[in-house]
Amino acid sequence: MSTDNPQPPARQPQHNGWTPERQQRFLDHLADVGSVAAAARAVGMTRQSAYWVRRQPWAAAFASSWDAALAGAGGWIEQLVMDRIVDGEEEVIEREGCIVEVRRRPCDVRLLLFHLKRQEDRRSARAALEQAVVLRRLDRQAATVPAAYTRPDASKASKLREDILAMHRQESAKHGR
Numbered sequence: 696m697s698t699d700n701p702q703p704p705a706r707q708p709q710h711n712g713w714t715p716e717r718q719q720r721f722l723d724h725l726a727d728v729g730s731v732a733a734a735a736r737a738v739g740m741t742r743q744s745a746y747w748v749r750r751q752p753w754a755a756a757f758a759s760s761w762d763a764a765l766a767g768a769g770g771w772i773e774q775l776v777m778d779r780i781v782d783g784e785e786e787v788i789e790r791e792g793c794i795v796e797v798r799r800r801p802c803d804v805r806l807l808l809f810h811l812k813r814q815e816d817r818r819s820a821r822a823a824l825e826q827a828v829v830l831r832r833l834d835r836q837a838a839t840v841p842a843a844y845t846r847p848d849a850s851k852a853s854k855l856r857e858d859i860l861a862m863h864r865q866e867s868a869k870h871g872r
Contacts, residue, residue, distance in 0.1 A: 712740060713748045718757055721745060722764050729768030776810045779803075 717738050724734035732742040749758045780802045788796040 711744060711748075713744065718748070722757075722760050725761065726764035726768050727771070729765060729772070776806060780807055780810060 717740065721734050721738045721740070724737040725731065728734060728737075731745055735742045735745045748754050749761055783799040783801045784803075786798045786800050787794055788798065
């Protein structure tokens with residue numbers, strides 16, 4: 696039993712067969728394979744009944760565990776892809792029920808391209824998330840900063856200029872310039 700997935704709440708066995716134990720086994724399989732149909736088959740149930748249980752009001756914990764299982768699923772796919780990219784694929788040649796040769800075929804270029812595209816998508820998504828975080832932070836900072844400098848109107852600027860010139864003349868007269 697996986698410790699990654701929280702236990703569904705203890706309930707009475709259902710007439711439909713989705714006992715708490717079966718739900719947990721389903722979630723464990725779902726986390727391993729990432730396929731609802733395969734996980735349902737593994738516990739002797741149908742995909743449709745799994746979705747039915749998920750939609751029930753009393754199954755909120757089951758639904759959130761389901762989401763967590765799917766979020767963590769697929770790690771084995773990444774490992775398999777990397778193994779095949781690095782080591783190639785093993786091809787076993789048999790004749791009359793006996794293994795006569797084991798060959799290593801290089802990685803299929805489509806697999807490599809799939810892997811590279813997936814990495815690029817992850818980087819793009821991460822960059823977009825980081826950009827959104829920075830923009831949100833800047834928006835918050837901008838909201839706390841007082842309004843930007845606004846240019847004084849012409850009459851105030853003219854009055855200020857006259858006052859400065861008058862002060863300058865007074866200072867010049869004091870020092871005899």
